[in-house]
Amino acid sequence: MTTGQTSQASRASQTSRRNTVRWGVLATGGIAARFTEEVQRLADAEVVAVASRSDASAKEFASRFGIPRAYGEWSALVADPEVDVVYVATPHSAHRTAAGLALAAGKPVLCEKPFTLNVREATELVSLARERGVFLMEAMWTYCNPVIRRMVELVRDGAIGDIRTVQADFGFPGPTDPGHRLRDPALGGGALLDLGVYPVSFAQLLLGEPDRVQADALLSPEGIDLNTGMLLGWESGATALLTCSLTAGTPVTATVSGTAGRIELPSGFFHADRFVLHRNGAEPEEFTADGGLYGLQYEAAEVMRCLRAGETESPLVPLDGTLAVMRTLDAVRDRIGVRFPTD
Helix, strand or coil: CCHHHHHHHHHHHHHHHHCCEEEEEECCCHHHHHHHHHHCCCCCEEEEEEECCCHHHHHHHHHHHCCCEEECCHHHHHCCCCCCEEEECCCHHHHHHHHHHHHHCCCCEEECCCCCCCHHHHHHHHHHHHHHCCCEEECCHHHHCHHHHHHHHHHHCCCCCCEEEEEEEEECCCCCCCCCHHHCHHHCCCHHHHHHHHHHHHHHHHHCCCCEEEEEEEECCCCCEEEEEEEEECCCCCEEEEEEECCCCCCCCEEEEECCEEEEECCCHHHCCEEEEEECCCCCEEEECCCCCCCCHHHHHHHHHHHHHCCCCCCCCCHHHHHHHHHHHHHHHHHHCCCCCCC
């Protein structure tokens, strides 16, 4: 066992005995606020520290959520011995740096999606985590959602036969200000990484990494994608038609069709609370969520389960799957001509 694995096992043992998992939140934006609010409602979790590049921002966030410690430097958070796991909620252009800092300090990491700007950065993080024996997971809450997990079980049990098509979309009228994060190539702007990661991750959850990738897009003057269509293909004959947009509000639904039926997920498919199964020749069946959790709590609960079990990767959100999604996103960007400064 390596030194990193020994320290990871020791932390897992200490966490198990203490039961409560102590989170450090790295960043103070909207998703960090939502995560903090939802995690604080878990009986076995506590947010004990927050960090920002701005001391004032960290203190304001800490005051708002009753967090005992606020740091104006990321390094101080990852060095805090009272932090069991770090949640990285920075803009995704900083994921590689922020998550890498925590992993190098031996801290388990839950990193927001998209995992990084490109597969090169993602591979670096995964390699670092595996070398150190430190837990790492992408915050793809969709994969942890019990409704989505039930859907996957039914599909794998043959409820709709062999998958032939997957359709999914995510779009809303986005900002027009060129200075906005979503319009800035240096910050990984565009529809694909912010929104398209959901349809792509959904399709690959069901079918794995595609064998063929085609794409077309409307680009902004800044060079980011505003409206993107993707056609993914597999040797099995399955196809996925996926779209993402910062120019139009789309239904944000998903459908999986097979040789024996189909499954329809309503608006907000990526955090679904129900779906309808249509078996050929049978009445529709509706499946709904059960259990006491909701939203981002599912991914937090999975992280805490893994830490208590001494696992360094989640079987629900495997790192190899994260890398596969990043390869597809890179392939789409290559087809549509979107480049980031760090590529």
